[in-house]
Amino acid sequence: MFTFDASDRVNFALYKLLYKSNRKKMKINYLKITGVIMIALFVGFTSCKKDETKQLPVVTAPVNLEVQKGTSIDLTFNYTTDGGFNAATFVATGGTAVIKTSGTSGSSSGTVVITYSAGSTIGAGSVILTVTDQESQMGTATAVINIVEEQLVFYVTGNITQNTTWQTGKTYILESRIAVVNGVTLTIQPGVVVKGQAGTGANATALLVARGGKLMAEGTATSPIIFTSVADEIVPGEIASPNLDPDLNGLWGGVLILGYAPISADAPSVQIEGIPPSDPNGLYGGDNSTDNSGVIRYVSIRHGGTNIGEGNEINGLTLGGVGSGTVIENIEIVANQDDGIEWFGGKVDVKNVIFWNIGDDAVDTDQSWGGTLDNFIIINPFDECFELDGPEGAMQDSHTLINGSARADDAQGLVDLDDNSLVTMTNIYFFTIKDGQDFDLNPVGLNASNLQATIPAGFAVTDFFKDGTDAYVTVVAEGANTVGANAAVFQGWSWASAAGELNGF
Numbered sequence: 001m002f003t004f005d006a007s008d009r010v011n012f013a014l015y016k017l018l019y020k021s022n023r024k025k026m027k028i029n030y031l032k033i034t035g036v037i038m039i040a041l042f043v044g045f046t047s048c049k050k051d052e053t054k055q056l057p058v059v060t061a062p063v064n065l066e067v068q069k070g071t072s073i074d075l076t077f078n079y080t081t082d083g084g085f086n087a088a089t090f091v092a093t094g095g096t097a098v099i100k101t102s103g104t105s106g107s108s109s110g111t112v113v114i115t116y117s118a119g120s121t122i123g124a125g126s127v128i129l130t131v132t133d134q135e136s137q138m139g140t141a142t143a144v145i146n147i148v149e150e151q152l153v154f155y156v157t158g159n160i161t162q163n164t165t166w167q168t169g170k171t172y173i174l175e176s177r178i179a180v181v182n183g184v185t186l187t188i189q190p191g192v193v194v195k196g197q198a199g200t201g202a203n204a205t206a207l208l209v210a211r212g213g214k215l216m217a218e219g220t221a222t223s224p225i226i227f228t229s230v231a232d233e234i235v236p237g238e239i240a241s242p243n244l245d246p247d248l249n250g251l252w253g254g255v256l257i258l259g260y261a262p263i264s265a266d267a268p269s270v271q272i273e274g275i276p277p278s279d280p281n282g283l284y285g286g287d288n289s290t291d292n293s294g295v296i297r298y299v300s301i302r303h304g305g306t307n308i309g310e311g312n313e314i315n316g317l318t319l320g321g322v323g324s325g326t327v328i329e330n331i332e333i334v335a336n337q338d339d340g341i342e343w344f345g346g347k348v349d350v351k352n353v354i355f356w357n358i359g360d361d362a363v364d365t366d367q368s369w370g371g372t373l374d375n376f377i378i379i380n381p382f383d384e385c386f387e388l389d390g391p392e393g394a395m396q397d398s399h400t401l402i403n404g405s406a407r408a409d410d411a412q413g414l415v416d417l418d419d420n421s422l423v424t425m426t427n428i429y430f431f432t433i434k435d436g437q438d439f440d441l442n443p444v445g446l447n448a449s450n451l452q453a454t455i456p457a458g459f460a461v462t463d464f465f466k467d468g469t470d471a472y473v474t475v476v477a478e479g480a481n482t483v484g485a486n487a488a489v490f491q492g493w494s495w496a497s498a499a500g501e502l503n504g505f
Helices: 006-052
Strands: 058-060 065-068 072-080 085-093 095-101 109-118 123-133 138-148 153-156 164-166 171-174 177-180 185-188 193-196 206-209 214-218 225-229 255-258 294-302 307-309 317-320 327-334 341-344 350-356 363-366 372-379 384-388 399-407 413-417 423-431 446-453 473-475
Touching: 058 123, 065 072, 065 109, 072 123, 072 138, 085 095, 085 109, 109 123, 109 138, 193 206, 206 214, 255 294, 317 327, 341 350, 363 372, 384 399, 413 423
Parallel strands: 058 138, 065 138, 153 171, 164 185, 171 193, 177 206, 185 214, 193 225, 206 255, 214 294, 225 294, 255 317, 294 327, 317 341, 327 350, 341 363, 350 372, 363 384, 372 399, 384 413, 399 423, 423 446, 446 473
Antiparallel strands: 058 072, 072 109, 085 123, 095 109, 123 138
């Protein structure tokens, strides 16, 4: 049996006191450790929670979209994402699509551009774009596209001030005088129909190619380019007008090509007739003989020549100071109120031309044009078959007319010359001549040879070919000519061919 003396009781009391003290310290340390652990867990939890709640990608789609069936449009989507861009995918309806420009990897914002090609069904199409970030989070947006019928008629209201293309199968309506300005090219594809609104005076409609501008109007033998009046119901793919007669003229203006080639006038450059002096695009002339105004092939110009003032009409095709770098061939002028083609100086050559029902002169040359007209047909002009004027200034040049056939019909005359005309005429055939029509002068500057003519019974060749010009002419029976135009090049694409007017050429 144990016994406690006084000293034992003291020791036991001290032990209890020490035990309680250590126990309290242990409890405090435990609380401290637990607190640290809890804080660490809280921080870690909070950090994880923050990572898990990064904002989803936000994608914004373009709006108010419209596209013609069978054509394409670029759709620009904008995105923002905290997680950094990773990938873009899409689903398209009503057509097909490809990603043209994707986002930048890791970027927090940017754009995705998708090229959408509409199908052939009219109605709604769509592109649903999904952007995935680097945390595998996704955001989507939908672009709704209205698919409409293809636009076939376009209204041209202002000058062509940037390179422009008029497309095959479309009709373009000139609302006013439209200029292709300096430094700009207008390209007209095969089969295009260009129509001029009605208008006179300052409101006359026309297509004007200013100096330094270019017209690339390249039709084909199966798909010519047609310039006509808005009153004409013709559509791309047709050759003959369905509603206008081929002698109806003055319904709109015409086509004017101006260049920097030399002219014989009272100044190196002057304002072209048919264009108001207030329009600076109407200046022509310069010192560049090889100036290039473009290419004009397989083009038919119809029903033009409206008045802009007393005795001032627009020609079917006006060539003012046009240089030799320009290509003009396979042209038809039908029912123009003023001249068919009028040259004002320049050096351009022109090949394969039909002049039909011209209200004034078929071929009109001025200001020492220095080029060649080769292979041409004239049908029933209302004034002269040819008006060939001399120089009007110090510059002098001579032009050549070769391989032509002129069916005079109701013309006022055959050839009208000035005393100072400078021209070569060869291999030209005149027929259906009537009393009162004549080749009026034989100027020193005329160089004529190998002309043939069929004259009416009871008349002498000198009744029609005056002033000694009969020396250049051989009389032949109609259709027995051995000179003249090659009509085969006009078959198929010209209205004159479709109307049977080339029979006998």
